Amino acid sequence: MWFGAILAAALVALAVVGPLLTPWTYTAQNLAPGAQYAPPSAAHWLGADDLGRDVFTRLAMGARISLGVALGVEAIALTLGLFFGLLAGYYGGLTDTLIMRLTDITFAFPDLLLAILIAAVLTAHTATPAANLLGLFVALGVTSWPGMARLVRGQAMLIKRQEFVDAARALGAGDLHIMGRHLLPNLIGPVVIALVTDMAGVILAEATLSFLGIGMQPPFPSWGTMIASARSGLRSHPEQALYPAVALACAVLAFNFLGDGLRDRLDPRMRGA
């Protein structure tokens, strides 16, 4: 868990302050002879890419985009998941059936395929980075919320059967009060674990979409676009693909380790297993 936490903290640090550490911007090109594919040096810590841009700066910007997208998507998944999950779990019956069939429909599509479809439609006619980002949020948010909703529903169904919920109702508490003050605080643990673990998946999905050219558009240096643009020079300069690939692997590992570690800490049923 500590390994995951430290790795994740390093990534966050890279995303926040990384781009500020270098004198370059992620778009600054240098087409002078010898500047393309420059080897690592004091000026360019990880060298330069095919257009003479500083790789470290672009990697750090990539971290920013990966984490930013992941946070945005998790916010959407959390909001929708909590809303629909609480409604379904608390009320049950027809409400539950409708919401769960809706998640079933979303689950029926392969996640990535659905995301590709949505992203392709949304990014087809947009060029601005903001619209780009929004498209990614929606595409990945739509595929992420059903899992969260199911988790929240399951927890809500367990908690609402406990006696303190009956006790609250016997003292005049309404549905909203019970959901907000009794269900929500009691299911926050599993939800946090799921959020952290899902981060890894979302980061991977964003890189995939960007690699396929329907995520972040150039010149934005998503790790996915960086790997994609390194493909052309893969034989002569494999390190251009290696850097973002390693960064991606680190990010996925970090959040998986952190998620597993949190589960061991927070979930007493997993203790000792």
Add this chain to the structure above:
Amino acid sequence: MSDPEAPLLSIEDLSVRFHTPAGDVTAVDGVNLTLQGGGAHGLVGESGSGKSVTALATLRLLPTPPAEIASGTIRLSGEALLSASEARIRQVRGGEIAMIFQDPMTSLNPVMRVGDQVAEAVRLHRNAGRREAWRIAVDSLAEMGIGDAAARARQYPHQFSGGMRQRVMIAMAVACEPRLLIADEPTTALDVTVQAEILALLRRLRQERGMAVLLITHDLGVVAEFCDDVAVMYAGRIVERASVEALFSTPLHPYTQGLLASTPDPEAPPGESFRPIPGSPPRPDERPAGCPFHPRCPHAMPVCLEVMPPTTRVEGTEVRCHLYPP
């Protein structure tokens, strides 16, 4: 709607059915109960006799479906509760009738500070700010006999013992000064010494606030100590209703007699200190015809196998048994 002359709580001909996959089950069958303001009424019976269902029906807390109130009326000072609006019933819950449950270990939210839980209960019915609700909560915890209430209010339920948690539950229940407290087995999960303390606390609240208590229990000793009147339930029906003195000195129904005989008597010689009732209570879905107690009754007559006895009065005691014909 509200009638000052009417009894605080009157339950008339209440019947509750549960729809189950195996068929309908009548959990409560024609129950009548009257409770005067400030009174203490016991409701005694074995598990499954319908006493808790009666209490939950009063506050409309039974999940419907599967439960269905097949007949009857429940009035609070003359106001019909079963037909009241959802908004009104929520005012009644906690505001006029509060309820505490058997297991103080599970009746408190584990992730909320106890002071917050009491303060929430205050704010449900009183227009109090956060700060003021907290102050009322701390005062209330202190009044329930929790030492160092200001500090204890900041703790979580797992830091409290069973008896202390039940005090917290009572503080929550009486926070808005209800006129009636329904206590469903409030002492069953507690040690005997703690039981006595909780009963003493409830008695004090009754005296100081004029709050009526409907005490649901299977423990006749608790009833003898606490109540003025008592109703004995068997298989969903009230079989005997009397003052506590009358019930203990001259129990009329064979089931009541059996209950009293099966309570250990410390003065009797060893081996004879108690005589359990033979057999066990019928399952709600296979109650015998006639009087449901007849398979276990030492006085069973042919008529008991076929006809449910009506309620008759014998010197102030209401009893449903063919031994006491009208």
